[in-house]
Amino acid sequence: MALIRLFAWVCLLIILWAEPVYxxxxxxxxxxxxxxxxxxxLQLTGGIKIIEPVSRDIAFTGAVYTVEAEGGRVALYAVRKGGRSRTLILRGSRIVMEESGSRGMRIVFSGRSACNYRGIIVVRSATAAGRPSLDVLNEVPVREFVYGIVASELPRDFAVESKKALAVLTLTRLEFLPDQxxxxxxxxxxLYTGCGRVRESDRVLVDSVFKERLYYKGRLVxxxxxxxxxxxTSDGDDLFRPDGDDLSYLKAVKCEHCKGSPFYRNKVSVVDRRKVTEIFGGALPVVLAQDGAGRPKSxxxxxxxxxxxxxxxKLGRGLGWSRVPGTRFAIxxxxxxxxxxxxxxxHGVGLCQWGANGLAGLGKSYREILEYYFPGSKIK
Ligand SMILES: [Zn+2]
Structure with missing residues (x-):
């Protein structure tokens, strides 16, 4: 009996030792x-099974399915292709969907191309600007999420080592995220546009760094x-103060490796003075001091x-991001x-994505790339 108990304890210890603690x-x-x-x-175009309020498979043939907000509830309709008639399929306080195929749920939101999502989608009714709206939540397995971030944030042809660097940053960021x-x-x-752009190579590179995080003096950054x-790049404190976290570990570094970016050159925008003063309550921003990277500091x-x-x-939201894409601006x-x-x-702080791709092109590894943009940090 004692031997069996000892054997069970040894097995448990082996399991605990082998299983990383995330x-x-x-x-x-x-x-x-x-x-x-x-x-x-929202328009559903495929790969979806309804699991709440009732379990129901959707056959995506001969009709288009829409999910709509209706007086505090959510309704699913089948709309005949080419016709105006529509049939109510179900209605509830929320609709929960899961993927029914291997390519994720395919969802279209007006003005945006179809995106595929893994995991579960929960749709609830909400209001936005006084109008009925949908609150759409995707509960996605963490690995699938990181695959999706790498594929959404970076151009497909970026180097593998620059994508690994981004994956480590995303995984480190998730350490700060409570479950709920x-x-x-x-x-x-x-930026997360689901799993539609994820390639097998993205999965392989994310899996290879899945246990790694970025630390500065023993603490997650x-x-x-x-x-x-x-x-x-700029010092974190210069760019985000007077508000924001203590970012003294985020130091400015020179980076000539992002010259291939379409945003490297100056962008000049001329806008009506009234439009800018409206954004700032009648005043105009006056730059009193710049940091060493040429960005406004005060x-x-x-x-x-x-x-x-x-x-x-304020400038980006008020005028559109294409008019002021970067924080090194002058008025x-x-x-x-x-x-x-x-x-x-x-914002110009921390890792420069185009620079990371440039460094990878020079043969630098993701570790070297991260240690370059986060001086003094270590990957563990
Ligand atoms: Zn750069």
Whole structure:
């Protein structure tokens, strides 16, 4: 008997030793279509099985299926192709769907091409700007989520080592995510367009770094990254202060490796002065000081001090991101026009994606790439 008990304990210890302990959630909850002002209707085009309010297979032949918000409830309709008539299939407080094929659930949101999603989709009714809308949540297995981030964030032809670097950053970011909290699918956190663009090579490279995280002095780092720094990244504290976390470990580094990016050169936009002053409550932002990378470090708007990042967010949301894609911006004012000159794309702190691809092209590994953009950090 004692021998059996000893054997069981040894087996248990072997299992515990062999099984890595992760604190990242097994499933990630992603709120879809975050960047849209409202989602009144979704179109389902395939790979979907309804599991709530009733279990039901959908045959995607001869009809188009739509999910719509209706007076606090959610309804599924079949719309005949080419016809205006539609038939109510089911209605409930929420509709829960799961994938029925190997390619994920195929969903179309107006104005956006079809996206495929893995895991489960939960659709609830909501309101946006006083109108009925849908709240769409994708509960996706964590590995599938990381595959999706790598495929959504980076161009397909980027080098494998630059994609591995991004995968480590995403996995490190997930360590900060409690199980129950949902994150968005836009570049506000990380761009996630589901699994439709994921290739087998993405799965292989993510799996190869799945246990690795980025640390600075023994603590996990908040892994900031952006598209293009256009010459030099910035200190985290310079860009995000006066608000934001302590980012003193995020140091500026020179980067000439992102010259292949379409955002490397200056972008000049001329807009109406009134449009800009409306964004800032009647005032115009005045740059009082720049950091070593040429980004605004101290900005005054009326009597208020704003960080470079806060000012850039207001400009981008108010004017459109194509007019001011990067945080290295300068504002010149004439009587009724404002000229905004910017370079780079994204906030300019941490890893530069185009630079990472450039470094990978020079033969650098993902470890060397991460240690370059996060000086003093270590991968474990
Ligand atoms: Zn760069």
């Amino acid at each position: 604190s990242i959630p097994r499933y990630v909850k992603v709120r879809l279509f975050e960047a849209r002002a409202g989602v009144p209707r 909290r949902a994150i968005g699918d836009s570049t506000k956190s990380e 908040l892994p900031y990254y952006h598209s293009t720094c256009a010459g030099c 900005i005054q708007v009326g009597k208020q001090d704003l960080s470079c990042y806060q000012t850039w967010l 010149k004012s004439t009587k009724d026009k404002i000229e905004i000159v910017s370079s780079g794309a994204g």
